[in-house]
Amino acid sequence: MVTNLDDIALLSPLRYKNTSLKLFLVIFGLLAGLFSNTPILPFFIAVCMIAATIIFGKVPVKFYFKLFLTLLGFALVSCIILAFFTHGDNSQVLWSIDILWWTFSITVDSLNQAVLVFSRTINGLACIFLLSMTTPMLEMFSYFKRISFLDIFVELSMLIYRYIFVFLETAINIQSSQKMRFGYKGLKNSVRSLGMLVGSLFVQTIEQGDKLYLSMNSRCYTGKLPFYTQKYKIKVADAAVSILFIGLTAAVFVYTRGYQFF
Known part of the structure; x- marks a missing residue:
């Protein structure tokens, strides 16, 4: 029975894909979502990463979303608090409440900021889950050792x-x-x-x-541990899918730049 992320990664078909390519796509997705000024792009990258992890990585849907939603709950609470305490200058107030001597309000700027942070959190979780659920930790250690x-x-x-x-x-x-x-x-x-x-x-x-x-x-330890490294070549199909993902990400970035929900 699968009990942890390493068991999931060992059984995933994406385990046999090139580690450098997976690491590059994950870092690219993280940075693209982090530097985006609109929540559309992080949401798009997150959907792609979740679909790749579940469909191509054969990760159990129930296990994935149980872990994903558990971590997302903490981020949701933080974003709700952020919506109350991040106010722009002369921003339109959408909702407010008076509690004792304090007035708590949600403005357009604070709500947009909270949604943006929430989208980046989803993007980060999806990218990290793709890497952790498709690449065993020992392979990651051997990869970093190799470089x-x-x-x-x-x-x-x-x-x-x-x-x-x-x-x-x-x-x-x-x-x-x-x-x-x-x-x-x-x-x-x-x-x-x-x-x-x-x-x-x-x-x-x-x-x-x-x-x-x-x-x-x-065993004649000399100060360095030898690692066995399994190398996987980048196939044409893998390269094509990666280029398609990067191209779609760039297109979404260009056409949704500056867009806000509120």
């Missing part, structure tokens, strides 16, 4: 990412055994069990670090 992007940072990130799941699984197993022994029955037992859980994880973290250092030295 010599801060080797020590990439190696540390890979090790941290690996041991996040190791200690998460350990914590779940310890917590399950504690629950079977009624370790979380009552406030006193819950606090004591939680303390034992944290202490046990801390000890195991130190032990795993020592074991990792010993195993790396026994």
